[in-house]
Amino acid sequence: MSTVIDLQNVSIVRSGKPILDSVTFAASSSERWVVLGSNGAGKTTMLRVCAAQIHPSSGQATILNQRLGEVNVFELRTRIGFASSALANQIPNSESVLNAVMTASYGVTGRWNEEYDSIDERRAMRVLREWELEDFAQRAFGTLSDGERKRVQIARSVMTDPEMMLLDEPVASLDLAARELTLRLLSGYATSGAAPAMVMVTHHLEEIPAGFTHALLLQDGKILARGEIGATLTSEAISETFRFPLRVSYQDGRFSATAA
Numbered sequence: 001m002s003t004v005i006d007l008q009n010v011s012i013v014r015s016g017k018p019i020l021d022s023v024t025f026a027a028s029s030s031e032r033w034v035v036l037g038s039n040g041a042g043k044t045t046m047l048r049v050c051a052a053q054i055h056p057s058s059g060q061a062t063i064l065n066q067r068l069g070e071v072n073v074f075e076l077r078t079r080i081g082f083a084s085s086a087l088a089n090q091i092p093n094s095e096s097v098l099n100a101v102m103t104a105s106y107g108v109t110g111r112w113n114e115e116y117d118s119i120d121e122r123r124a125m126r127v128l129r130e131w132e133l134e135d136f137a138q139r140a141f142g143t144l145s146d147g148e149r150k151r152v153q154i155a156r157s158v159m160t161d162p163e164m165m166l167l168d169e170p171v172a173s174l175d176l177a178a179r180e181l182t183l184r185l186l187s188g189y190a191t192s193g194a195a196p197a198m199v200m201v202t203h204h205l206e207e208i209p210a211g212f213t214h215a216l217l218l219q220d221g222k223i224l225a226r227g228e229i230g231a232t233l234t235s236e237a238i239s240e241t242f243r244f245p246l247r248v249s250y251q252d253g254r255f256s257a258t259a260a
């Protein structure tokens with residue numbers, strides 16, 4: 001077991017305001033974290049620090065044993081799987097699904113002049129199969145439904161066999177069937193022995209895949225609570241996080257919340 005994320009007093013300041021405020025957080029390779037918080041709490045910002053996409057304004061961020069500010073982030077990013085809508089928006093609509101996944105090998109979103117080996121293509125096809133996307137391999141990315149696009153984002157993020165996987169709202173806005181299919185696949189991946197460390201951002205307890213082990217609650221850029229998932233996702237802590245009285249339930253590995 002090794003530490004994959006080590007944030008020490010990390011602050012991110014934008015327009016003179018701290019949007020992450022002295023965050024100290026560590027995650028190890030055997031942990032699957034969910035990050036919850038209301039709109040604007042700083043979840044995506046924190047995930048982008050972990051993805052080596054932004055540097056702390058102050059404090060230290062060490063990702064996969066590389067300290068941000070002292071390393072080539074382009075190399076580091078190839079070791080990190082990152083699935084987000086912002087990244088998916090950069091994939092050209094005309095790109096085939098196979099290419100949308102395969103181009104992750106080069107850290108690019110559209111195919112240009114890179115030379116791919118047949119091994120890249122075989123791996124991309126295997127990843128598409130694992131995420132139940134093989135029938136879409138030759139379809140243009142722009143013709144997919146939201147649910148299919150979200151799964152392509154995830155498939156793309158695992159293409160490089162990453163040492164850490166970061167997911168920004170991987171099932172937000174999906175219909176019930178698409179959400180449950182994606183959560184089942186994510187849960188299977190999270191609980192397979194080969195899975196890397198995972199950190200997933202979401203707004204909804206219903207969107208936490210079974211098998212996630214830890215939770216972190218953010219509010220106004222600060223950590224309110226963190227720890228083992230069952231002990232952290234209490235009605236009290238979730239009510240405080242969302243500043244609304246909520247009751248948390250747990251059944252068959254899944255959490256849910258309703259107004260108290």
Ligand SMILES: Nc1ncnc2c1ncn2[C@@H]1O[C@H](COP(=O)(O)OP(=O)(O)OP(=O)(O)O)[C@@H](O)[C@H]1O
Pocket residue numbers: 014015019037038039040041042043044045046203
């Ligand atoms: N470049 C920027 N300049 C100024 N403010 C910013 C900048 N980037 C983010 N913010 C602000 O920082 C806060 C945290 O943003 P972030 O996207 O991390 O929140 P979030 O918890 O992911 O929110 P949501 O759940 O709505 O996606 C927000 O209030 C946002 O408006």
